[in-house]
Amino acid sequence: MKLRFLGGAGEVTGSLYHVECGGLNFFVDYGTRQGRDEEREKTDLSSSVPPGELHSVFLTHAHIDHSGRVPYLVKMGFKGKVWATPPTADLVEVLWYDSARLMKEEAEWKSRKNLRRGLPPVTPLYDEADVENALKLLAPVPWETPTTVAEGVEVTFVDAGHILGSSSVILNLTEQGEETVRIVFSGDLGQQEAVMDRAPSVIREAHYVLIESTYGDRLHKDLEATRSEFRGVILKALKDRGKVLIPSFVVDRAQRILFELSLMQLEGLLPEIPIFFDSPMGVRATEFYQSYWDTLSSGVQDFLNRGLDPFQPKNIEFVVSPEDSRKINSQPFGIVIAGSGMCNGGRIIHHLKHGAWNPKNHIVFVGYQAYGTLGRRIVDGETELRIAGEDVVVRAKVHTIGGFSAHADSDDLLTWAGNYTTSPLFFVVHGEPKASRALADSLQALGMRSIVPAKGQEFSLSAATALKTEPHIVPISVDEKALAIMDELAGVLLELRREMEAGKQSETLMPMLLSMRVLLDAARKH
Incomplete structure (x- = not known):
């Protein structure tokens, strides 16, 4: 029984968690990353299970950063069910079609630019036909209704108080001869005193809890x-x-x-x-x-x-x-x-x-x-x-x-976490590194065990090891730092290119660009 963090670890968008139980594979959420190149959206699947071998997807809610890549998953061969609450199933239809439209417009714009440069056209991540196929796989489930989706795998959706239909996902996982493991995915949590939505449901028991940390380092104004x-x-x-x-x-x-x-x-x-x-x-x-x-x-x-x-x-x-x-x-x-x-x-x-x-x-x-x-x-x-x-x-x-904000602040998150009576191990996710670390520190200060997982990290799950795992914060690896710097450089270069195309700064930039190329060539050779 394993849990892999493929997205939403060390970042706010792109939620994707891979659960393996009894030889079956499940995703909890599969969201897009805001502000990233489309090619990067495809990479998570290359390090995960082939889509055709995936049993089911569980959606915490409809927001694109949690659901937006499901049509791409279907395009790549996924044929299982997509489990969600009825409001979420309604909302994703609107959001996915709109996402497909925006992707098409962006691909057409990039293709026109590429044509002038002699480059190949750009294909959108998915289109309306993929959305239509994805909608056929939706399996709505009411809140508070335990549902067996496979042998040894039971899912329950409870109110997360974030947006219409939002849920925390509770998975009860049982492998042959082993004690059942309960893992809770908080999804995006709402505030304890909400204006639009109900307060998040109280959950008492779990071995493992993935808790979001979007605002894990700050308080909202009253x-x-x-x-x-x-x-x-x-x-x-x-x-x-x-x-x-x-x-x-x-x-x-x-x-x-x-x-x-x-x-x-x-x-x-x-x-x-x-x-x-x-x-x-x-x-x-x-x-x-x-x-x-x-x-x-x-x-x-x-x-x-x-x-x-x-x-x-x-x-x-x-x-x-x-x-x-x-x-x-x-x-x-x-x-x-x-x-x-x-x-x-x-x-x-x-x-x-x-x-x-x-x-x-x-x-x-x-x-x-x-x-x-x-x-x-x-x-x-x-x-x-x-x-x-x-x-x-x-x-x-x-x-x-x-x-x-429809998100819980740090006090709301600690209140939600404090409802558990079984001393679960908290995985702090869905936050920028500073916010995740702050929430992990706050949890530990209150006597709760917490881990800030790194993207790509894998954990073996069992009821026994959940109680023994020592809390720790995973440092950002050198490779991850390098990738983050490359992302920043790519954004800077894209902006400079736009300025040059608009006739700005071309003469002053050229010496610096040539120097950068020399440095990057040297780095590549070493």
Whole structure:
């Protein structure tokens, strides 16, 4: 019985965990990596089980960084079942088709560039046909329903409180003659006092627990402070007669923003200004939220009991067509909510292109921004960017409001971990190295055993060894450091290439590029 960390270890995106039990192979999640080259998305399979030999996939929730590569898995020969809760099964249909569309557009753009350079065309990771085939493999399972998926393998999904349908996955694994091993995959956990979703379910027993650590090293602002900050930004922008541009994940985060705007109107704080929800996918996702009212928080339920729709503030326009999306550019003020949340695609790109230069406008980030994404670069203070093929100087005011996160903060994570009564071994995953190490230290300070696994690391599982494994933090290997530096260099070179293509810095860069080539050639020879 083995557990391998193929993704989501030492990184926030690209979750992928490989479980082997009784000669059968299972994946928990198979998500994309934000800000990475498409070829890198294919590498995890090369070090894992062939897709045709994989028995099942268990999805913790629908977000692309947890589910986004499942259609690629199907394309490569996977024919087993994809187990998930009913809301997750509904949401992935929307997200996968949108992902396929974005991949197609990006591949076409890269292919046109390659054609001019005499290079081969680019093929997307997967297409709509692969999505259609993947959807046929979905096997919805209600929460709190133990389900036997193979001999010796039982799965139970319990509420993780993160987004609609999100779950922690509990696997009870039994090999012949051995004691059953219980391993819990937290998935992305929500806050203990959530606004949109219910609090994460309490789990008492496990031998091993994989716990996420996105915000393992920090606390969110409290709800009232977060709301005050958000409302202040909105009202300041309206006073400036500018636009508020909100890049948003269109599943859960967008619905949360709509709910907050509805509350502002209900309290008489927000005039009936134009509000644009510019995302066909987001509109579909909102319909699913309306189909699963009973799974949402008591606060949302109270709103509904007043006869109000929490996701439909007054004067909102749900924008579907590209033509209507472009018309927003001529609107001098208002609120625009659009995907993608990290600004690595979607309609927010053209809104930034047309609005980031204006000092009257405000850009409000309400979610995590991964390394390598346009959103992260804006948050980090870069002011000269190339957006949708044009150079843009960012003069709009930039805000980051972390309290809207659908993720647990460090206190929430420690509270969730403290519910266990069986002294499990915690594997700290799904976080940048600093956050994962901080959470591991906090767990150990409270008397709980924890490990920060490295990508590619493998563990043998048994009920006996779970109690004996010494906690430790795996240092980043030299090879991993080298790969991380190569990733950074690749990003720098790509940006320099864009600048040179735009006619910038070519003369001053050439001597440095020649020197770099000499150094890299020397490194390759040694």
